[in-house]
Amino acid sequence: MEQRIGLLGCGTVGGGVIELMRRRKQRLQSLTGWEPIIARVLVRDVHKERSVSLAEDMLTNDPDVVLGDASIRIIIETIGGIEPARTFILEAIARGKHVITANKDLIALCGEEILEAADAAGVTVLYEAAVGGAIPLIRPLQESLTANAISDLKGIVNGTTNYILSKMTETGADFDEVLKEAQDLGYAESDPSSDVDGLDAARKLTILASIAFYTRVSLSDVEVTGIRKITARDIAYAHELGSVIKLLAVGTERDGALTLHVRPTLIPKSHPLAHVSGSYNALFVRGDAAGDLMFFGRGAGALPTASAVVGDAIEVLKTMRQPQNGGYAPHPRPHKPVDQERAESASHYIRLSANDQPGVFAKIAGVFGDHGVSMETVLQKRVAAHSAEIVIVTHDVHARHLRAALKQLEAHPDVTTIHCIMPVERSVNA
Amino acid sequence: MEQRIGLLGCGTVGGGVIELMRRRKQRLQSLTGWEPIIARVLVRDVHKERSVSLAEDMLTNDPDVVLGDASIRIIIETIGGIEPARTFILEAIARGKHVITANKDLIALCGEEILEAADAAGVTVLYEAAVGGAIPLIRPLQESLTANAISDLKGIVNGTTNYILSKMTETGADFDEVLKEAQDLGYAESDPSSDVDGLDAARKLTILASIAFYTRVSLSDVEVTGIRKITARDIAYAHELGSVIKLLAVGTERDGALTLHVRPTLIPKSHPLAHVSGSYNALFVRGDAAGDLMFFGRGAGALPTASAVVGDAIEVLKTMRQPQNGGYAPHPRPHKPVDQERAESASHYIRLSANDQPGVFAKIAGVFGDHGVSMETVLQKRVAAHSAEIVIVTHDVHARHLRAALKQLEAHPDVTTIHCIMPVERSVNA
Ligand SMILES: NC(=O)c1ccc[n+]([C@@H]2O[C@H](COP(=O)([O-])OP(=O)(O)OC[C@H]3O[C@@H](n4cnc5c(N)ncnc54)[C@H](OP(=O)(O)O)[C@@H]3O)[C@@H](O)[C@H]2O)c1
Ligand SMILES: NC(=O)c1ccc[n+]([C@@H]2O[C@H](COP(=O)([O-])OP(=O)(O)OC[C@H]3O[C@@H](n4cnc5c(N)ncnc54)[C@H](OP(=O)(O)O)[C@@H]3O)[C@@H](O)[C@H]2O)c1
Numbered sequence: 001m002e003q004r005i006g007l008l009g010c011g012t013v014g015g016g017v018i019e020l021m022r023r024r025k026q027r028l029q030s031l032t033g034w035e036p037i038i039a040r041v042l043v044r045d046v047h048k049e050r051s052v053s054l055a056e057d058m059l060t061n062d063p064d065v066v067l068g069d070a071s072i073r074i075i076i077e078t079i080g081g082i083e084p085a086r087t088f089i090l091e092a093i094a095r096g097k098h099v100i101t102a103n104k105d106l107i108a109l110c111g112e113e114i115l116e117a118a119d120a121a122g123v124t125v126l127y128e129a130a131v132g133g134a135i136p137l138i139r140p141l142q143e144s145l146t147a148n149a150i151s152d153l154k155g156i157v158n159g160t161t162n163y164i165l166s167k168m169t170e171t172g173a174d175f176d177e178v179l180k181e182a183q184d185l186g187y188a189e190s191d192p193s194s195d196v197d198g199l200d201a202a203r204k205l206t207i208l209a210s211i212a213f214y215t216r217v218s219l220s221d222v223e224v225t226g227i228r229k230i231t232a233r234d235i236a237y238a239h240e241l242g243s244v245i246k247l248l249a250v251g252t253e254r255d256g257a258l259t260l261h262v263r264p265t266l267i268p269k270s271h272p273l274a275h276v277s278g279s280y281n282a283l284f285v286r287g288d289a290a291g292d293l294m295f296f297g298r299g300a301g302a303l304p305t306a307s308a309v310v311g312d313a314i315e316v317l318k319t320m321r322q323p324q325n326g327g328y329a330p331h332p333r334p335h336k337p338v339d340q341e342r343a344e345s346a347s348h349y350i351r352l353s354a355n356d357q358p359g360v361f362a363k364i365a366g367v368f369g370d371h372g373v374s375m376e377t378v379l380q381k382r383v384a385a386h387s388a389e390i391v392i393v394t395h396d397v398h399a400r401h402l403r404a405a406l407k408q409l410e411a412h413p414d415v416t417t418i419h420c421i422m423p424v425e426r427s428v429n430a
Numbered sequence: 431m432e433q434r435i436g437l438l439g440c441g442t443v444g445g446g447v448i449e450l451m452r453r454r455k456q457r458l459q460s461l462t463g464w465e466p467i468i469a470r471v472l473v474r475d476v477h478k479e480r481s482v483s484l485a486e487d488m489l490t491n492d493p494d495v496v497l498g499d500a501s502i503r504i505i506i507e508t509i510g511g512i513e514p515a516r517t518f519i520l521e522a523i524a525r526g527k528h529v530i531t532a533n534k535d536l537i538a539l540c541g542e543e544i545l546e547a548a549d550a551a552g553v554t555v556l557y558e559a560a561v562g563g564a565i566p567l568i569r570p571l572q573e574s575l576t577a578n579a580i581s582d583l584k585g586i587v588n589g590t591t592n593y594i595l596s597k598m599t600e601t602g603a604d605f606d607e608v609l610k611e612a613q614d615l616g617y618a619e620s621d622p623s624s625d626v627d628g629l630d631a632a633r634k635l636t637i638l639a640s641i642a643f644y645t646r647v648s649l650s651d652v653e654v655t656g657i658r659k660i661t662a663r664d665i666a667y668a669h670e671l672g673s674v675i676k677l678l679a680v681g682t683e684r685d686g687a688l689t690l691h692v693r694p695t696l697i698p699k700s701h702p703l704a705h706v707s708g709s710y711n712a713l714f715v716r717g718d719a720a721g722d723l724m725f726f727g728r729g730a731g732a733l734p735t736a737s738a739v740v741g742d743a744i745e746v747l748k749t750m751r752q753p754q755n756g757g758y759a760p761h762p763r764p765h766k767p768v769d770q771e772r773a774e775s776a777s778h779y780i781r782l783s784a785n786d787q788p789g790v791f792a793k794i795a796g797v798f799g800d801h802g803v804s805m806e807t808v809l810q811k812r813v814a815a816h817s818a819e820i821v822i823v824t825h826d827v828h829a830r831h832l833r834a835a836l837k838q839l840e841a842h843p844d845v846t847t848i849h850c851i852m853p854v855e856r857s858v859n860a
Contacts (some may be wrong), residue, residue, distance in 0.1 A: 020719050024577050027644070031576060128574060134720035136566070136574030144558060144566035146461060147454050147740035184698075214457065221768040232852050234781060237809060237821045241779070243854065258768045266779050267855040272726060273706050280722075289450050289563035289737035290727060292710075296702060297723035307719035310577035336653040338688045349671070349696050351664060379667060393669045421662050424673065425584075425697040 004039035006066040008088055009079035013102050015051040016302030020310050032317035040066045067091050077101040086110055093117045100312040102129035102305055108203035108219055126312035131204045132281045134304035135297035141211045148287030150212040153251040157204040159279040159299045160188045161227050161247040162194035167275040174232045197226035198262040205249040213253050225263035238266050244274050347398040347424040353416040356388040360414045371405035373397045434469035436496040437519055439509035443532050445481040450740050462747035470496045473684040490630040497521050504746055507531040516540055523547045530742040532559035532735055538633035538649055556742035561634045562711045564734035571641045578717030580642040583681040586632040589626035589709040589729045590618045590679040591657050597663050604662045628657035628692040635679040643683050655693035674704045719844030769770035777854040783846040786818040790844045801835035803827045
């Protein structure tokens with residue numbers, strides 16, 4: 001059965017939502033029992049070009065066409081800002097519609113008003129995308145971790161500042177220079193103050209702290225310092241001290257009292273937050289039962305944000321039916337064959353012992369070459385008399401080519417033992 | 431209203447569940463609308479000493495006393511292993527009880543049977559604690575990320591092997607030596623094979639892959655290599671190559687086919703998984719919409735595991751009432767004052783410029799000393815003629831002491847400018 005959805009806004013996030021719902025059409029249906037349809041899309045300018053193709057009669061610039069449509073029971077808001085998003089959402093709630101939003105500004109400032117209205121109207125409002133983009137944060141804090149008294153939240157929740165600080169760290173350039181570059185690349189807004197002065201992070205902290213500390217926090221409770229004053233020299237000294245500088249949103253609860261700060265902070269390289277670079281976001285959480293946890297991933301972008309929005313939509317659609325034992329068994333699921341050779345090629349580490357004689361290494365290299373295995377790094381050590389230990393890191397190689405090469409090497413008169421073979425993980429973290 | 435719960439098993443995890451439910455009594459009630467009571471506890475030996483105090487009539491060694499109690503609608507299973515846990519759980523389901531379990535062996539081997547039985551009986555079975563202890567993994571994969579086609583799972587899901595590999599990396603000792611030490615400390619079982627040969631990790635991968643790839647995977651599909659053959663030398667070479675060695679559980683989907691491996695793997699230090707050391711667990715996930723994500727935290731232990739079990743219990747209790755807009759606003763919540771000075775003391779980084787004259791540094795150090803601020807590290811650089819730049823990292827200091835010292839320094843005739851003040855994050859990762 002169809003379930004009609006109204007989408008408010010069709011920019012970066014709204015376009016991503018349409019794209020992802022199309023991609024996952026089948027799964028949404030089998031998971032929720034509904035066939036969700038984006039029936040109407042509200043925009044400012046119906047003639048503007050869109051990243052997704054839309055039937056002409058879906059688009060409108062008249063909010064009443066969407067909000068007044070009684071057949072629409074779910075509204076997804078991706079306009080952003082306080083007004084008119086607030087009025088639209090309150091009207092949708094008053095009309096008994098469930099609401100999903102990615103709007104951190106609105107939830108940080110008017111979350112209480114909106115969620116109380118939802119409670120009174122008996123509808124659901126979800127906002128996982130408002131903090132940390134694709135990273136599941138709101139729901140894990142509210143559900144999986146709700147048995148904890150959470151004492152500490154530490155988040156890298158603003159991608160723009162993290163990108164700027166990461167670039168400053170990599171290149172040694174100063175703030176102004178990197179900001180300019182980030183603006184040219186579209187990673188920072190032409191008016192960057194909401195990001196670089198820490199306000200966006202403060203809004204997100206307001207939302208996270210309210211949930212994690214199981215209370216209500218307002219934006220004015222957060223003490224905010226931005227990153228404008230950080231120089232290349234601070235970054236160099238932090239490095240000398242074994243640390244990196246990050247804009248950290250920090251909330252703590254001690255004896256029932258909270259502290260709430262957003263400010264640049266040195267983080268030792270041994271801390272997992274130190275390795276959250278570029279446009280990634282992360283949240284570190286300490287609970288009295290769970291101990292230390294970290295969540296890491298993409299904090300923004302069309303599809304990462306849509307991932308959270310559509311996840312919320314699935315949740316709403318599910319609760320429109322009966323609760324289910326989702327996940328492991330219930331739905332008829334496609335059979336997927338297991339094919340261990342199917343994975344793409346990978347770099348490998350190989351350690352072997354061989355006779356320590358001139359020409360032996362060339363012979364080994366020849367065997368690899370014959371099987372199309374090329375080498376990235378070679379370490380050669382004399383270990384005992386007449387015996388050398390050789391460590392080879394290959395370029396990407398298919399399992400069967402590597403196996404063929406190793407089989408020939410095992411039988412090779414100059415190779416004593418092949419000690420160890422391991423795949424080498426690629427770096428992530430753009 | 432009371433909601434009676436039956437607990438099967440009262441060892442490490444069962445004891446943690448009782449402890450945590452007592453600690454969070456108030457919150458459980460306000461979140462779920464029920465007053466959950468552990469009414470009966472099944473053990474082998476009712477006379478054994480327990481980590482938690484229990485009324486004598488709660489304990490029993492007769493499964494029928496728990497499973498046959500019609501007033502008990504929720505069962506928490508913390509016995510472990512296949513039988514009798516499987517039979518007990520199936521009987522509870524048949525009697526219309528909801529079930530929460532931490533039993534990865536059982537879910538990996540009989541998950542399908544159990545969840546199909548639950549579906550048929552219209553009850554809920556949750557098992558968040560079965561993989562990754564306190565880390566929310568199952569529910570985020572099933573809910574928040576369910577709009578993604580997940581292509582890659584990479585997990586450090588066995589704490590024992592991660593501890594051993596971390597220790598080998600730190601100390602340069604060999605496998606046998608570190609294993610023995612881990613056994614003496616109780617971090618490894620006397621029969622360590624399930625851990626060090628990778629079987630425990632394979633069971634967890636079976637569960638995660640079934641959910642993430644939206645299909646059914648059996649344990650025999652996983653190709654397993656343990657860590658017995660890793661030597662100190664491999665670890666040293668990995669280090670030379672800028673990498674660390676981890677036992678990785680890896681699942682991939684390409685073109686509808688899966689690969690499933692557990693094996694030691696080199697991970698470059700720039701990869702977030704490289705920094706998951708000691709007894710921590712982590713899961714790296716790649717989704718087509720969300721991009722790259724990582725979840726990190728404690729994979730075992732009484733309270734971390736109880737955190738997940740009680741989180742599941744709250745979920746079950748909630749769905750016994752109406753769905754709610756949990757989290758931000760609905761429940762009456764305690765007011766918590768914001769007190770920015772309340773946080774415990776922290777180490778701070780301070781960069782300032784001062785006249786480059788003999789004795790100036792001593793004067794600055796004196797000002798800090800007068801306010802009880804002690805220094806951990808000092809870097810002093812001559813920057814321009816007559817002007818020195820000084821970087822100070824303090825030991826832990828209270829904000830008001832630091833502020834007082836800085837106020838005095840600002841007015842000091844030899845101090846030109848205080849450029850930058852930042853807190854310094856402590857390391858985590860035991
Ligand atoms: N971008 C991200 O990566 C990201 C990540 C997390 C959360 N968010 C949040 O998601 C929301 C949307 O962000 P976005 O980047 O998608 O913004 P965007 O690209 O600027 O899109 C905004 C959309 O709203 C429409 N709109 C604006 N004012 C309107 C009005 N008065 N009436 C009707 N429609 C109106 C615009 O219509 P036209 O197209 O006709 O101009 C546009 O389609 C914001 O709350 C943002 O904070 C964004
Ligand atoms: N320990 C962890 O950190 C951890 C982490 C994640 C998941 N888990 C999972 O949690 C489960 C429990 O682990 P655990 O470490 O808590 O185990 P444990 O300390 O050995 O406790 C097992 C409990 O079950 C009881 N029991 C055993 N056999 C029984 C039987 N036939 N009938 C009735 N009671 C029986 C025992 O009774 P007695 O006390 O009378 O002997 C004991 O109370 C396992 O599935 C494990 O894989 C554990």
